Amino acid sequence: MKRDFLSVDDLSRAELEQLLDAADEAKADREAWRTRLEGRQIALIFEKPSTRTRVSFEAGISEMGGNAIVLSSAELQLGRGETIEDTGAVLSRYVDAIVLRTFGQDRIERLARSASVPVINALSDSAHPCQCLADLQTIREKKGALEGLGLAYLGDGNNVAHSLMLGGAKVGMDVRVACPEGYEPVPSVTDRAKQSALENGGRVSVTHVVAEAATSADALYTDVWASMGQESEADSRGELFDRYQLNDDVVDLAAEDAIVMHCLPAHRGEEITASVIDGPRSVVWDQAENRLHAQKALLAFLLS
Ligand code: CP
Ligand code: NVA
Helix, strand or coil: CCCCECCHHHCCHHHHHHHHHHHHHHHHCHHHHCCCCCCCEEEEEECCCCCHHHHHHHHHHHHCCCEEEEEEHHHCHHHHCCCHHHHHHHHCCCCCEEEEECCCHHHHHHHHHHCCCCEEECCCCCCCHHHHHHHHHHHHHHHCCCCCCEEEEECCCCHHHHHHHHHHHHCCCEEEEECCCCCCCCHHHHHHHHHHHHHHCCEEEEECCHHHHHCCCCEEEECCCCCCCCHHHHHHHHHHHHHHCECHHHHHHCCCCCEEEECCCCCECCCECHHHHCCCCECHHHHHHHHHHHHHHHHHHHHC
């Protein structure tokens, strides 16, 4: 049966850890992965902008001998009203997997139901599981382990936060989200992440107090205050989110060897200061690089 990757929770803990191992292998020996996707066609559809996801998927597919067909929905009949179901059924006759970046998670789920090939979530309004794979790979690479580590996420309880909560809980991390009132992660995700944490020896908490999340954290993480599709809220959010900025004071609360993470794109002076993102604790470029390796491992896993 085909496997999709719509949420990081689609993987068991063992599969997730196996995937992170494969991502490390793909990074350590790029040569050994040259033919893994030979003869394979992968369609990538973007209904929102992207730098990292698009380029890392396209480069990764090419590095493994496959062919990436990158499309914006405006170029497809999808942009003129063809249904997502018909698109999924047709593309399945041409390609071996479909990667979609879109708005509602329901669009990805509909695509997955209608496609007979694996569908990968390249970001929706409620999840960014590919980002989470690279994030976990990066934390493990820097810290040597994941289980028991404290990860503090500051800012909007958004797609990136959701995937970190689910992924972090699954590998036994202590994930602490600090967000303004009214911008909490959606309750169903928090409940699921807490359940998963219980099963896997981790912990998940949501607070409105930065110090509760950041104190002694091993990794500090933030994301934009207004995500794609929320641009009109950017100004009103600014004032509310100001207290959640990842700045030097927050870094001082964390463990002495804490790393600083950001999925990017970043807005210096808003959710993170230049001193922190461009400072010695920042691992954001390695984190961005790991998108490539983690997605290569993901494609190999789904298409093997
Ligand atoms: N982090 C991330 O997904 O970046 P892009 O929006 O550039 O793909
Ligand atoms: N939360 C951000 C992530 C961008 C990679 C957004 O959805 O725009």
